Amino acid sequence: MLAILSVLCLYLTNPVCGVIQRLLCTFKDSCDCDFKPNIRDLEWDLYKNVYGQHLAQDIVSEEVARFLQNNNPERPLVLSFHGSSGTGKTLVSSMLGNHLYGSAMSSPYVHQFVPTLHFPYPDQVNEYREELKSWVQGNLTECARSVFFFDEMEKMPPGLIDVLQPFLGPSHVVFGTNYRKAIYVFIGSTGEEVINKMALENRQSGGDRDEIKWADLQEAIAQAAYNSNSSGFFHSSIIQHNYITRFVPFLPLSRRHVERCVHSQLCQRGSCGRSDVVEAVGGDMIYTPVKGHYFSSTGCKAVPAKINLFL
Numbered sequence: 001m002l003a004i005l006s007v008l009c010l011y012l013t014n015p016v017c018g019v020i021q022r023l024l025c026t027f028k029d030s031c032d033c034d035f036k037p038n039i040r041d042l043e044w045d046l047y048k049n050v051y052g053q054h055l056a057q058d059i060v061s062e063e064v065a066r067f068l069q070n071n072n073p074e075r076p077l078v079l080s081f082h083g084s085s086g087t088g089k090t091l092v093s094s095m096l097g098n099h100l101y102g103s104a105m106s107s108p109y110v111h112q113f114v115p116t117l118h119f120p121y122p123d124q125v126n127e128y129r130e131e132l133k134s135w136v137q138g139n140l141t142e143c144a145r146s147v148f149f150f151d152e153m154e155k156m157p158p159g160l161i162d163v164l165q166p167f168l169g170p171s172h173v174v175f176g177t178n179y180r181k182a183i184y185v186f187i188g189s190t191g192e193e194v195i196n197k198m199a200l201e202n203r204q205s206g207g208d209r210d211e212i213k214w215a216d217l218q219e220a221i222a223q224a225a226y227n228s229n230s231s232g233f234f235h236s237s238i239i240q241h242n243y244i245t246r247f248v249p250f251l252p253l254s255r256r257h258v259e260r261c262v263h264s265q266l267c268q269r270g271s272c273g274r275s276d277v278v279e280a281v282g283g284d285m286i287y288t289p290v291k292g293h294y295f296s297s298t299g300c301k302a303v304p305a306k307i308n309l310f311l
């Protein structure tokens, strides 16, 4: 029905079309009805509430905007987030979900896979492959605009994720459906060594953090993911085929960024003015390396617990 509507809308004026669509959406649950991407809000959220991640902010807002502007994309959007724990990967992925669907992350069209939950036994990869393929295929048949998050990629049994390869490529039609409107986000710590090494060298040479360029990291992250035998991308054909649109590096956070996390969470609790707590939590984190103490070893991860300690 909505497909007919979209054809009809080519001939009708926008307001008329909008009225018809709203009317239809009161009768029918459909992902086209729930799909309300708001790029501007996403950008605002990314730039205002994510700290120290100029690469992730730029790449995610750029790629999502570009992808959604195209009504007939050539291939799905596939992003892969890499970096140490506490650097904001989960935060950014939930922002993405929140600003795409009306019902945000709880939308039935936003799917999340966690290896320790969904795929806990490495010796059952073959069963998991069948399962994952039929889930994704079923989800996409229901909603071409489905969004898939794959968490903890460093714990994903190698070989499993390759079952998605036919969905990620530029093929026009797979299994009878157009799968090119979907968004896939892989999230994991693999590649953190190369990212942190680059951030450290930049810092030691007195460089500006913003001088770290995405292009300098892309190949190194791809290599690390492909070569790490504990990663879900180990020898993955998805990487071989260049099906990842962009690798998104999350840089290690310095004390200044951790303190911004503390401040923002204090404000959410109505204690914006407690700069003593900001100072105390910032000072209580562990910073590495031993020489220089540049980066928080847990990013912003332990912040809520530490706030409770000092508030």
Ligand SMILES: *[C@@H]1O[C@H](CO)[C@@H](O)[C@H](O)[C@H]1NC(C)=O
Residues within 6 Å of the ligand: 111, 112, 134, 135, 136, 137, 138, 139, 142
């Ligand atoms: C969609 O994926 C979920 C897992 O996130 C699965 O439980 C469900 O059965 C899938 N839906 C279809 C129609 O296959």
Ligand SMILES: *[C@@H]1O[C@H](CO)[C@@H](O)[C@H](O)[C@H]1NC(C)=O
Residues within 6 Å of the ligand: 229, 230
């Ligand atoms: C993974 O690689 C490491 C070092 O590269 C090696 O020591 C280890 O045995 C490998 N593990 C498996 C399961 O192949």
